[in-house]
Amino acid sequence: MSSPRLRVLPHLLLALFLTFAGTYQASAQDAQAVSKEGVTPGATDGAAPATGGGDAAAISAGDALFKGNCAQCHAVNDKVVGPALAGVEKRRPISWLIPWVKNSSKVVASGDAYAVKLFNEYQKQQMPSFALTDKEITSIFAYVKSAEGGTKQAETPGGVTTENSPKADEGGAAKYVDILLIVLVVVLIVLVVTLVIIGNLMRDVLRGRKDLNGRDVEVLEQRTDWSKIYRSPVLRGIVGTVFALVLLYEGVQQVMAVGLTQGYQPTQPIAFSHKLHAGEHQINCAYCHTSVYKSKSANIPSANICMNCHSQIKTESPEIKKIYRAIERKQPVQWVRIHNLPDLAYFNHSQHTQVGGLECQTCHGPIEKMDVVYQYSALTMGWCINCHRETPLNTKGNGYYDALVKLHDSKNAGAPFTVSSNGGTECSKCHY
Numbered sequence: 001m002s003s004p005r006l007r008v009l010p011h012l013l014l015a016l017f018l019t020f021a022g023t024y025q026a027s028a029q030d031a032q033a034v035s036k037e038g039v040t041p042g043a044t045d046g047a048a049p050a051t052g053g054g055d056a057a058a059i060s061a062g063d064a065l066f067k068g069n070c071a072q073c074h075a076v077n078d079k080v081v082g083p084a085l086a087g088v089e090k091r092r093p094i095s096w097l098i099p100w101v102k103n104s105s106k107v108v109a110s111g112d113a114y115a116v117k118l119f120n121e122y123q124k125q126q127m128p129s130f131a132l133t134d135k136e137i138t139s140i141f142a143y144v145k146s147a148e149g150g151t152k153q154a155e156t157p158g159g160v161t162t163e164n165s166p167k168a169d170e171g172g173a174a175k176y177v178d179i180l181l182i183v184l185v186v187v188l189i190v191l192v193v194t195l196v197i198i199g200n201l202m203r204d205v206l207r208g209r210k211d212l213n214g215r216d217v218e219v220l221e222q223r224t225d226w227s228k229i230y231r232s233p234v235l236r237g238i239v240g241t242v243f244a245l246v247l248l249y250e251g252v253q254q255v256m257a258v259g260l261t262q263g264y265q266p267t268q269p270i271a272f273s274h275k276l277h278a279g280e281h282q283i284n285c286a287y288c289h290t291s292v293y294k295s296k297s298a299n300i301p302s303a304n305i306c307m308n309c310h311s312q313i314k315t316e317s318p319e320i321k322k323i324y325r326a327i328e329r330k331q332p333v334q335w336v337r338i339h340n341l342p343d344l345a346y347f348n349h350s351q352h353t354q355v356g357g358l359e360c361q362t363c364h365g366p367i368e369k370m371d372v373v374y375q376y377s378a379l380t381m382g383w384c385i386n387c388h389r390e391t392p393l394n395t396k397g398n399g400y401y402d403a404l405v406k407l408h409d410s411k412n413a414g415a416p417f418t419v420s421s422n423g424g425t426e427c428s429k430c431h432y
């Protein structure tokens with residue numbers, strides 16, 4: 001009695017498995033598409049109600065002006081060095097705000113009660129004056145207004161706010177995709193179950209009839225011979241080959257990677273983010289890595305440098321309290337070192353950044369987009385040498401090179417004068 005139903009069970013399981021595998025892959029691809037594009041349909045949807053009919057061009061101009069001039073000290077929804085700017089147009093009319101941004105100390109000096117009170121509240125810290133036009137200042141506040149709504153959505157449970165909404169909108173779009181996938185899976189399951197039930201019903205009907213012809217009998221007796229499939233030499237051949245190829249590929253990768261630490265991304269003792277500091281707040285790399293243009297090594301900043309800002313900013317954050325604790329204990333923050341050449345090699349930062357004029361990102365990748373730093377380049381000898389072979393040396397305006405370049409050009413017509421032409425691939429340049 002139970003046998004026909006049991007027989008369909010493997011088919012059902014297989015169908016379900018395939019459905020899940022298919023949708024899982026689709027969801028992974030969708031997620032990738034979302035993160036690649038960055039801006040998703042949801043992003044425009046999310047921002048639209050917040051703009052309140054404001055002029056989009058003015059808002060984007062205001063956004064750029066805000067990031068360039070105000071973001072070191074102001075966030076829209078958070079107190080940073082200065083007050084949170086959300087709702088400032090309700091607190092003060094634009095006719096007050098424009099002269100304030102142009103020259104706040106003049107407004108304070110004029111005895112304006114609001115200004116004096118605010119100035120005292122902020123420990124008499126003076127906001128700098130800005131040579132901006134009325135239109136530019138208006139666009140900054142248009143941006144502030146547009147970001148008020150957007151940021152509320154971006155508020156995360158931890159209370160951390162982000163100025164831009166893409167992150168939150170990405171989450172929104174991902175959630176939407178998830179719901180769609182769940183609905184799809186449910187529909188597919190219902191479909192599979194219905195088909196199985198219909199199949200069984202038809203078989204039961206056939207079985208109940210007496211006048212079966214040969215084809216009907218064949219259908220009734222039909223069953224999948226799994227053991228035959230398993231024993232098939234073709235299948236075994238394919239599976240065996242794929243397995244061997246994967247093993248070989250992995251093996252080669254492992255051997256090539258011995259001693260390599262590319263991609264190394266340790267967890268740091270404080271959740272310090274380059275994306276936030278060097279990216280969003282555009283703090284210059286050398287503000288913290290003070291010696292990178294002057295000496296061999298780029299230093300890691302001491303806690304004092306953090307305190308230039310964090311004696312004021314986010315003082316209640318548990319992550320910032322870790323800085324205070326390190327200072328109280330008179331111990332440095334125990335940052336985990338990421339880049340580390342073996343002692344046998346000599347690498348000098350100032351030679352590359354100051355003299356060579358290379359950008360940090362050439363070797364360290366998009367640091368300003370990393371929440372947690374990872375080792376971007378391989379740091380192998382081949383990596384150093386390749387760049388020395390390919391990179392032309394900037395010899396212009398340096399009399400020291402003139403004779404050398406002339407000699408080089410007379411021997412190698414047309415070939416650029418590269419770092420290696422200058423001896424940059426000689427062993428002793430990099431090995432003590």
Ligand code: HEC
Nearest residue numbers: 069070073081082083088101118119122125126127130140
């Ligand atoms: C170097 C830090 C700094 C920068 C840069 C800065 N501000 Fe300020 N801002 C302050 C401080 C501090 C206050 C509080 C008042 C005071 O102490 O003078 C303030 C107050 C304000 C206020 C009054 C807020 C309120 O709640 O009434 C507005 C508006 C404002 N700033 C706008 C701007 C704009 C727009 C820019 C960029 C063009 C800007 N600020 C750049 C530090 C800064």
Ligand code: HEC
Nearest residue numbers: 277278283284285288335336337338339360364367368373
């Ligand atoms: C506000 C201070 C600050 C700024 C600005 C800053 N950094 Fe850093 N950087 C740090 C701190 C602190 C660490 C150690 C913790 C870590 O690895 O995140 C670090 C680590 C690094 C490391 C890894 C060092 C290692 O252990 O091998 C690199 C590379 C780096 N920074 C490059 C940059 C570049 C490039 C910029 C500019 C785009 C930049 N930093 C801007 C503070 C800063």
Ligand code: HEC
Nearest residue numbers: 075078270271272281283301305306308309314317319320
């Ligand atoms: C030039 C100013 C400046 C310096 C220097 C600086 N920061 Fe910051 N830091 C900021 C600003 C601005 C924020 C963002 C505050 C916000 O989101 O409201 C921030 C945020 C942070 C946060 C996130 C806090 C939270 O809970 O959201 C951490 C952690 C942090 N900084 C660590 C450090 C460390 C460690 C150093 C020293 C290596 C450092 N910062 C140096 C300006 C600075």
Ligand code: HEC
Nearest residue numbers: 285289292297298299339340341347352353358359360363
């Ligand atoms: C030509 C490639 C190159 C460029 C350009 C470069 N770095 Fe590096 N950086 C390295 C290498 C290689 C190391 C590992 C050095 C070691 O272990 O001795 C390193 C290490 C570091 C470290 C860890 C501390 C140290 O000195 O070992 C920091 C921080 C750092 N770099 C920051 C920067 C910053 C900021 C810039 C841009 C101003 C920059 N680097 C430009 C190749 C580069």
Ligand code: HEC
Nearest residue numbers: 346347351355356362383384387391419422423424429430
């Ligand atoms: C992205 C390209 C690039 C990479 C990667 C790079 N270098 Fe260089 N290197 C340069 C350039 C450009 C110069 C020439 C600077 C100048 O004198 O104008 C240079 C110069 C040098 C010099 C001085 C050469 C001389 O003739 O005096 C040494 C030593 C050196 N690099 C070591 C290294 C080491 C070690 C590494 C790997 C850890 C490395 N470099 C990786 C671009 C690179």
Ligand code: HEC
Nearest residue numbers: 341342345379380381384385388424425426427429430431
């Ligand atoms: C542009 C810089 C540069 C030049 C020129 C250079 N090397 Fe290297 N070499 C390196 C770096 C960086 C490493 C460390 C790489 C690593 O850890 O993977 C290294 C590693 C080595 C090692 C050790 C390998 C190991 O696995 O421990 C040897 C041996 C070596 N180099 C020999 C030479 C010889 C011989 C020459 C001259 C023909 C030379 N190097 C020229 C940068 C250089």
